Amino acid sequence: MSFAYSDQDPLKQTYDAIVVGSGATGGWAAKQLSEAGLKVALLEAGRAITPTEFTEHTPAYQLKYRDHDPEISRTRPIQKQCYACMEYNYTWFVNDLENPYSTPADKPFTWQRLRVLGGRSLVWGRQSYRLSDNDFKAASRDGYGDDWPISYAELSPWYDIVEKYVGITGAAEGNEMLPDGQFLPPMKMSCGEVLLRDRVKAKFNRTVTIGRAAVLTQPHNGRNACHYCGPCERGCRTFSYFSSPFTTVADAQNSGNCTLITNAVVAHVNMDNATNKASGVTYVDRLTREVKEVRGKTVILCAQALESTRILLNSSTREYPNGLANASGALGHYLMDHVVGGGAGGELPNMNEKPNANEPDRPNGIYIPRFRNAPSTKKSSQFIRGYGYQGSGGAVFNFGAEGYGATFKKAVKDGSYQIGLGAFGESLARWDNYIEIDKSLKDAWGIPALRISMTHGDNEKVLMEDAAAQAAEMLEAAGAKNIKVQARTEMPGMAIHELGTARMGNDPKKSVLTPFNQTHDVKNLFVMDGASFVSSACQNPTLTMMAITVRGCSHLIERFKTNDV
């Protein structure tokens, strides 16, 4: 399937596929296409990475500012809102001064971005949950929005492929809202979590399960099992959590068919207007600021939902004046991000357990699947859709202990047994949540920046209020004391689950992408990331993004075989 490829100057080749972005989905696209024999150029806006720069075993006292470097707040005031942006690794995250975006004054949005090989897969939360037809076909059930053009049955085999390769620890539960998958052995629950699980089952008939996470509990595909050191967001020398550079991207490179081009900040897709096909991409070298071009037979955007759509919006032509592949007018619209801010926490007395800095640190928590507006539960009159919870329980040091002196010091060390639940709620797809190009704002490479307009609506607010009340009730049932309830609606972006803006659908007048992530308007142009989501569901989205990518790439490979690109 190789045509004009040689091992010479990577910019003088015409690749079968140009993949933009090397994160969770870009890695998969590069792996799948290159292993099928296609010649692939994988473009990453950031630098390369090596395991020697991982710092998961470095104690804070070895850092100059012990992980409290004031400089980070100056250059990365937005990125710093994410717990994973630390003195250890902050240069993985973008410099906010070089990478601006704007919002209306009354619509704040936090946008967390990494520019380094692997992107956000280096620091992601690793929670991996399937969607069900209660999500894919939610519109048919409650009348809001649109169904996805694919069903669970169609995506299920692709979930299997991804899970078997990635390695997902978890427990099968037979829950109607959360399909089971291909699991590695589950991690263990703490005593407090077991107590919560049993009481919640008995009183509410709800499921509390151990988190399903992309972390290995046994050796898997050449990677070692987790050694429970804790801070995955600083990297993992045993590659025990899934990140693309040392899995999918490495496989792509080892295929001999993938050329990795780092420091390539893609500005726009190039078009051959005569054939209405994409001919490649133009990028700015991040370090030299040189403008360069890569040619390809297909272009696959995997740059993260907002970045992929930004590239399309910046690729306007005479034929597509409002953004490439935007005949529908839907490009940029239906932006979503899970609503967070509702939950509760409390103290479990009588657990007789003290915190210990030498205990193995489990990089995972517990999960309560959505129980609101499920087929077997009563329909809510207050809201549609629902939320799931992530949480944990265990003995923790009591740094907030009252007083001072020897009693304070002892109280810190004695700690307390805390348990908490935080909700992730569905963010409804709304036309008036959108992104556009801010014509007055450019990034450090001269590429027009985004203006993001998003608010959470009334449904999301009520979801968080209900989530807070329900969390408190469940904790109370478990015997928790001093329960503190939080019913906030955090600003959009806080979940770091940006979705939509290039939705898939069967109707080209209402959607940007086909069910195989191909743009309706330009046959050889694809978007394979969270931009394609029709609805957000409430489950963490990365697993679904990867499954959709593998499905889309498989379809593309078949089309290459029949010369139909």
Added chain:
Amino acid sequence: MKRRELLRAGMFGGAAAALTPALAAAQTKAAENADEKSELTPAQRGVDASNELKGANWKPLFLDEHQNETLIILSDLIIPATDTPGAKEALVNRYIDLVMAAETHENQKAFLGNLAYIDGESMRLYKNAFRYLSREDQDDLLHTMAYSNSGSTWTGEGSSADVGHTNFEQLKTHIGVAYYNSPIGTKELGWDGAYSHGVYQGCAHSDGSHK
């Protein structure tokens, strides 16, 4: 050899040896660009700054002599040496001075305000700066601030912001962060220096034990 020792001794060296050729080699080659190496954080470059504050000729970068001495006394009162070393031994004043030297003007001002508040109260109640009070008077003064009075209505004054407590808590937070992230403070929490302690075992009780 116990299970944990086995894990510590064998697991990581073996893993690195087995995995580097297969998964890491391509990325190692790709990351040889000098410009990119300069973008690594000091921690990613392997810089160990843990001894930087221990020099015999250490001088404050931000605090003046009075502020530094006041901070040393405060840190010693808030986290004293017991059967383990306290904040004074952990040199938390030096760490806080380093951070404050790099902080924004606004945060510098807030921190100095916290210190000045303590001295102000000391002058008001004892006619002397805090550092010159007897240990007993220092302790008495801190005690008036250490526990919140806001929300208390027994005096009939109603709820109001407790400025003294707020200042105290802000100072305590600075001192706590400095101490518990220091080598001494990390040891205080029990850490033995090993980065892994085996597989998480979770609840080992039989089903239904937790009722």
